[in-house]
Amino acid sequence: MKWRADVIKRSSQADRLEAFYQETEDPWGFETEAYERDRYQATLAVLDRVRYENALEVGCGEGAFTFLVADRVNHILGVDVSETAISRASRRGVSFPNTTFRTMDIGASLPAGEFDLIICSEVFYYIHPFQRLNVARGMLKRLRPEGELLLVHSNRSESTTWPDVYGEGGAEGLHALFTRYLRMNVIEERLMQGYQIALLRPDTQFDGTINRLALVRLIVSNARAVVTHDFCETARALKSGVKRALNRD
Numbered sequence: 705m706k707w708r709a710d711v712i713k714r715s716s717q718a719d720r721l722e723a724f725y726q727e728t729e730d731p732w733g734f735e736t737e738a739y740e741r742d743r744y745q746a747t748l749a750v751l752d753r754v755r756y757e758n759a760l761e762v763g764c765g766e767g768a769f770t771f772l773v774a775d776r777v778n779h780i781l782g783v784d785v786s787e788t789a790i791s792r793a794s795r796r797g798v799s800f801p802n803t804t805f806r807t808m809d810i811g812a813s814l815p816a817g818e819f820d821l822i823i824c825s826e827v828f829y830y831i832h833p834f835q836r837l838n839v840a841r842g843m844l845k846r847l848r849p850e851g852e853l854l855l856v857h858s859n860r861s862e863s864t865t866w867p868d869v870y871g872e873g874g875a876e877g878l879h880a881l882f883t884r885y886l887r888m889n890v891i892e893e894r895l896m897q898g899y900q901i902a903l904l905r906p907d908t909q910f911d912g913t914i915n916r917l918a919l920v921r922l923i924v925s926n927a928r929a930v931v932t933h934d935f936c937e938t939a940r941a942l943k944s945g946v947k948r949a950l951n952r953d
């Protein structure tokens with residue numbers, strides 16, 4: 705069998721997220737934590753238009769934000785890698801006829817269609833660093849020329865609380881994928897306590913060419929992140945293996 709590191713990495717991350725959702729409902733406390741409620745209100749306040757036609761939310765989880773934004777859109781599709789999260793979202797979505805939910809790994813594919821709003825909130829850290837630029841390109845491709853991309857991510861200093869996140873993934877670096885590499889225009893940017901919100905629009909002059917030097921820098925920094933992450937994961941696995949072996953004696 706051919707060894708496919710990318711597939712192995714993707715599936716292990718997806719398995720962890722699925723297990724996290726299976727363990728408990730609303731594992732991050734999106735429905736109960738005041739911090740999350742405030743984050744959602746701040747995010748909604750950044751939206752530029754009163755109403756959107758066709759929206760996509762990637763990494764929608766159980767739909768906590770999808771349902772809040774539902775009365776600003778004609779239709780919203782929420783996708784998430786966790787089947788459990790999507791089945792909970794779909795169940796609740798029965799009361800919101802303009803919402804649809806689908807299980808999907810955005811590292812592998814994105815839904816077909818053209819959207820005038822794409823929401824990506826607290827998701828990009830989970831995408832393998834070597835897949836991120838492609839996923840970002842895919843999102844840009846699905847955005848109408850006048851469409852808007854809404855990004856929300858924790859600052860670098862806050863983003864290591866989830867142990868499986870690739871070390872460097874703060875909003876600073878993640879949002880730059882869209883602004884620096886894909887040349888998207890910043891309509892609005894808000895630096896909040898611990899996280900950043902950015903509303904971006906495509907640069908209609910951008911022909912898809914990315915500066916080679918910038919690309920090399922990105923590859924080097926991704927490689928560093930992956931090596932550090934894999935080293936830490938291996939060390940953790942080794943430590944728990946040794947502990948288990950010692951306890952057996």
Ligand SMILES: C[S@@+](CC[C@H](N)C(=O)[O-])C[C@H]1O[C@@H](n2cnc3c(N)ncnc32)[C@H](O)[C@@H]1O
Nearest residue numbers: 721763765784785786809810811825826827830
């Ligand atoms: C921290 S939660 C954020 C949920 C929601 N966007 C919010 O801000 O309330 C991250 C979500 O991204 C999802 N996710 C992570 N990697 C993904 C992938 N490759 N494809 C689709 N969803 C993914 C997780 O399952 C999880 O529901």
